[in-house]
Amino acid sequence: MKCPKCQTENRQDSKFCINCGESLTSPAPIDDGIRRPSLASKRYAQGKNPILAAILCLLITGLGQVYNGDYLKALVMFLGAVILFAPTAGIGSFLMLIWSVIDAYQVAKGNQSLWK
Ligand SMILES: [Zn+2]
Numbered sequence: 001m002k003c004p005k006c007q008t009e010n011r012q013d014s015k016f017c018i019n020c021g022e023s024l025t026s027p028a029p030i031d032d033g034i035r036r037p038s039l040a041s042k043r044y045a046q047g048k049n050p051i052l053a054a055i056l057c058l059l060i061t062g063l064g065q066v067y068n069g070d071y072l073k074a075l076v077m078f079l080g081a082v083i084l085f086a087p088t089a090g091i092g093s094f095l096m097l098i099w100s101v102i103d104a105y106q107v108a109k110g111n112q113s114l115w116k
Contacts, residue, residue, distance in 0.1 A: 041116060045069060048108035057100040061093070064104025073103070073115045 001010055001024055003017035010017055014024050045068040057064035061081040065074035077100045084092025106112040 042113040043116070044110050044113055045107050046110070050105045050108040053104035053108035054101045057097065057104045061097045061100045064100060064108070068104060068107045068114065070103075070107060070114045077103075 001012055001014065002008070003010055003020060003022050003024060005022040006017065006020045008017055008019035010024060016023055048068055053064035053067050055064075056067050060078070062074035062076075062078035065071070065077060077096050081093040081096035081100075084096065103112065107114060
């Protein structure tokens with residue numbers, strides 16, 4: 001088998017490369033383009049419908065985040081929309097709504113991680 005590091009041909013049952021000592025038992029991960037939850041503490045929504053998440057946000061700001069399991073973000077968006085409504089004549093609430101819709105869609109699609 002070939003060493004993934006230096007391409008030296010080793011015996012099939014070798015555990016380490018004879019040339020560079022690289023471990024041959026765990027082959028280098030192949031990047032197949034599929035997004036996986038990283039080793040870091042980032043979490044991603046799984047099995048969520050992005051369209052549904054976006055529609056839920058149009059009903060109530062933050063509801064799509066609840067659906068995605070993004071509870072803290074849902075709370076921030078919902079309270080933000082309520083608190084900003086009077087001082088910004090509704091503009092702040094509208095921006096919260098837009099953020100909520102886009103975020104819910106992206107998170108449900110797995111393009112963006114959840115808040116911790
Ligand atoms: Zn090697």
